[in-house]
Amino acid sequence: MSDLLRPDSTTDLPGAAAALWEVLRETPPLTHCITNTVVTGFTANVLLALGAAPAMVDIVGEAEMFAGVASGALINLGTPTPEQRAASLEAAAGAAAAGTPWVLDPVAIGALPIRTALAHRLAEQRPTAIRGNASEILALAGLSAGGRGVDATDSTDAAADAAAALARRTGAVIAVSGPIDFLTDGERVLRLANGHELLTKVTGGGCALGAVMAAFLGAARNTEHDALTAVAAASLVYTIAAERAAAIATGPGSFAVALLDALATVGAADVIADARVEVGAL
Numbered sequence: 001m002s003d004l005l006r007p008d009s010t011t012d013l014p015g016a017a018a019a020l021w022e023v024l025r026e027t028p029p030l031t032h033c034i035t036n037t038v039v040t041g042f043t044a045n046v047l048l049a050l051g052a053a054p055a056m057v058d059i060v061g062e063a064e065m066f067a068g069v070a071s072g073a074l075i076n077l078g079t080p081t082p083e084q085r086a087a088s089l090e091a092a093a094g095a096a097a098a099g100t101p102w103v104l105d106p107v108a109i110g111a112l113p114i115r116t117a118l119a120h121r122l123a124e125q126r127p128t129a130i131r132g133n134a135s136e137i138l139a140l141a142g143l144s145a146g147g148r149g150v151d152a153t154d155s156t157d158a159a160a161d162a163a164a165a166l167a168r169r170t171g172a173v174i175a176v177s178g179p180i181d182f183l184t185d186g187e188r189v190l191r192l193a194n195g196h197e198l199l200t201k202v203t204g205g206g207c208a209l210g211a212v213m214a215a216f217l218g219a220a221r222n223t224e225h226d227a228l229t230a231v232a233a234a235s236l237v238y239t240i241a242a243e244r245a246a247a248i249a250t251g252p253g254s255f256a257v258a259l260l261d262a263l264a265t266v267g268a269a270d271v272i273a274d275a276r277v278e279v280g281a282l
Contacts, residue, residue, distance in 0.1 A: 014275035017233035018268035025051035029071030029218030034058040036078025039204030046208040049263035052215035063087035067094035071218025073102035074211045077115045092125040101128035101217035105210040110139035123170050129231050131175040131210045134159035141166045156182040173231045185228045193276035194239035196246040198255040212238050240274045241266050
């Protein structure tokens with residue numbers, strides 16, 4: 001286990017995030033996305049602006065093979081059609097066989113039975129990270145019926161204990177998105193305070209973050225950085241870019257465009273200067 005984020009570590013997380021982003025840009029990770037059909041184009045553009053290489057492969061018979069050759073993978077349950085459900089299970093198996101890190105995004109689970117059952121099945125396949133809002137994480141932990149569709153009705157603090165228990169049960173880093181993001185691997189805790197509310201006004205603002213996490217996990221594979229570091233780096237880069245975009249946007253439409261530009265232009269020094277991080281332990 002890396003000591004990068006241990007409570008007594010003197011290593012700087014913003015610096016690690018900046019360094020990992022440079023690795024990502026130098027060797028663009030092939031990022032396999034099985035994702036919400038509503039956000040496919042936006043997610044691909046976010047990955048391209050970031051410096052990653054997106055591939056939206058959700059066809060049964062190809063998903064398992066592609067997960068095996070990708071640098072990182074995302075399985076997002078926003079629109080779980082029969083084809084996507086089967087492809088998701090294939091991709092999880094392919095990622096496990098090849099050692100490909102992958103992210104589960106259990107969109108809108110809880111009250112909706114098909115996606116909820118699938119999310120529980122996938123969570124037992126050892127994802128590297130699970131990203132969701134507080135209500136989704138509580139539902140996956142079996143402690144809530146979920147939120148209102150894709151919207152959370154619980155706070156990140158309310159999901160903290162559930163996130164830690166889920167991390168220990170599944171072996172995944174759990175990232176709970178909210179005004180202050182809560183990340184844990186079951187032992188260590190991070191709270192990240194960057195971001196902007198305009199992310200909630202753009203379709204795909206949250207879903208794209210799961211893909212960014214998959215890209216950073218892919219970039220981290222041949223480095224000393226562990227999964228918690230990579231997931232935290234993804235969150236920091238994405239939310240700092242969101243702040244830069246919001247500063248010049250006049251509304252959700254211009255924000256979406258400005259976010260892509262910010263992801264392409266924000267530098268490592270900006271991440272180090274702007275990151276707001278609290279490191280702790282359970």
